Amino acid sequence: MKIQEEIISKLNRVQKNQITDYELVEECERILEIYYSDQDTEFFDLNDIEREVLEDISAQWDLMIVNTFDEEELPNLDLKKIKFPNDYIKNWLTKLF
Numbered sequence: 001m002k003i004q005e006e007i008i009s010k011l012n013r014v015q016k017n018q019i020t021d022y023e024l025v026e027e028c029e030r031i032l033e034i035y036y037s038d039q040d041t042e043f044f045d046l047n048d049i050e051r052e053v054l055e056d057i058s059a060q061w062d063l064m065i066v067n068t069f070d071e072e073e074l075p076n077l078d079l080k081k082i083k084f085p086n087d088y089i090k091n092w093l094t095k096l097f
Helices: 003-015 021-039 048-068 086-095
Strands: none
Touching: 003 021, 003 048, 003 086, 021 048, 048 086
């Protein structure tokens, strides 16, 4: 499966509550980590749009956590219950099509 198809599939699964937003973020960060550590790997040859979407998903997650929750809440936070706004998911899907 190509990266674009994989990202689209994960975003669709998030919309259907088949995976958590946290799982989406973890997968995106895993792909980016491999991409940046070994750009010779053909499977992870991302185009600019794919890379931008993956980076945006990761960045928006971090920003949402920091801007939504107090420092005291963070240690006990169940990340699997946090959800992106639907508009974010739709925007990422639009960029990938």
